Amino acid sequence: MTLLYRNFLFEVLCWRRRASERSRENRVEIFKKDDIIWSMYLIEAPVLFNKEIINKHYLMGLFAPEVSQEAQPGQFIHLRCTEQYDPLLRRPFSIHKVRKDTLEILYKVTGRGTSLLSKKREGERINLLGPLGRGFKINLSFTSEIILIGGGIGVAPLYFLACRLRRFPLTVFIGAKTKEKILGKEDFMNQGLKVKIATEDGSEGFRGLVTDFFFSQFHSSIGAIYACGPVPMLKEISNFSLRHNIFCQVSLEQRMGCGIGVCQGCVIKGKDRYLRVCKEGPVFEAGEIDWSKISLQGR
């Protein structure tokens, strides 16, 4: 591990109560240190709104007080898109925003599950499991600049993170194919954050990939990078941060079954073992992942 990393005194906001500290005291000896079970809830959450914000991208608000109050940036919820058995499995979505009793997800319609989700109306209930997974680690003694980089729908978890990091010097890089596909810009700006845009066709901001834009703007006082987006983007950012000894966390995706660590279905290759995206992730440190083994077919 890098020196910089070691020097960080992490106040780990997102690592909360262990199950052993909760109701069943007698579990204390059984659980080893590295095993953390979050409080999770299974609820029927009423839809508060569900609106298309740009072509095929929706923002959905759900009433879920327990979940929104305990959720940490980077965690996700596992939703049942239909009561029928086809599509069968739940679908995972990052928590985009939390208010007191509500949470929001930002999602892109890519297939049958998300298409069904986009048809949900206000007042309908959705079976929700969450909050799940391990979120972003936040160091409360950050003094240097923090960078958030979101590619496409990857901005979804970053907004929640940005809200928690507001009192730090923060710059948000957003990448999109075209000007019309830029997500979240106004939201970040309304929080008073510095936003930098890259579009692949140059219709707004930097012309090219958001990674190239960020690398061109890089300076030595950057203290941490958080990123979410397509795998090739995350791979480049991770390698960059490892080369420059900068603390870096990325949020990854994998097809999921249970979503809670049971089925071993959602693994990706870590440095020395498989890691469950739903349990050890979805947020990983750049150095935890064996990037050579990860398929580059990002979305």
Add this chain to the structure above:
Amino acid sequence: MGNSPDLGVNLGRIKLRNPVLVASGTFGYGEEYSELIDLNKLGGVITKSITLQPEEGNSPPRLAETPAGLLNAIGLANPGLRAFCERSIPFLEQFDTRIVVSIAGEREDDYLRLSERLNHIKRIDGLEINISCPNIKGGLSFSQDPNKIFSLLKKLKRASEIPLIVKITPEAVSPVEIAQASKEGGAEAISLINTLIGMAIDVEEQKPLLANITGGLSGPAIKPVALRWVWEVSQNVDLPIIGMGGIMNPEDALEFVLAGAEAIAIGTANFVDPWTPLKVIEGIRKYLVRKNIKKFKDLVGKLHNRFSES
């Protein structure tokens, strides 16, 4: 109402308070789901198959969704016997439910050593012999030869006093013969069915959706096949059956019971709705009340008297 029906049922020496278990590999070792449902309410927990040594499992992607089904190629990823004994047994012992431990291996010796080690653990109520894992080398070999399973069971009987359950796959040469050989070898129950082998292809990328190419199919898509085997084996072999394969709700479960299953196990449905096992128990109870049946046992194989083939 005071006329609560008796849901108890016996699988050989294994006495279940109700007939609903959770299937191996879909419930881990109980820890995660214990946060969502009360394990004390279950008839029993069948744990994820363990092997002597820890297993990493297959390369990802390990899951693919198909119409009303799930393909998995987990490859028996598990922490191994030792970690299981140190961690999972003490965890499960906290609960008042039946513990069935699923074991898997490549050779006869693997199964023997596993059962010898587990024999000392008092709280284990049954060993489920997984001879039907499609995702590992040699996983199916015992399912291809009734003599092999017979001699394996004979040796296991000597190695351990824990009641033995054999988990059978329809990929076996003849599930009925394997079941019969299991009975003769000393098994006290049969689990039917394990997943069916299938595959799915991404036409854009022109490659299989699973890194392993093929995987085990589970979920509602396989229910009719599972039912057929429960029906057929229960008519030909006199052993209690734990029926499974695509059970999503109480009606599905009751179908298995009518076809001849003494107990049923919830698998993939746990991923879809973790409350399924409890909903199924409640649904069965209500059904018995509605049909005025006092004992669950009286429902088992009810179809046989009326529609038997032989």
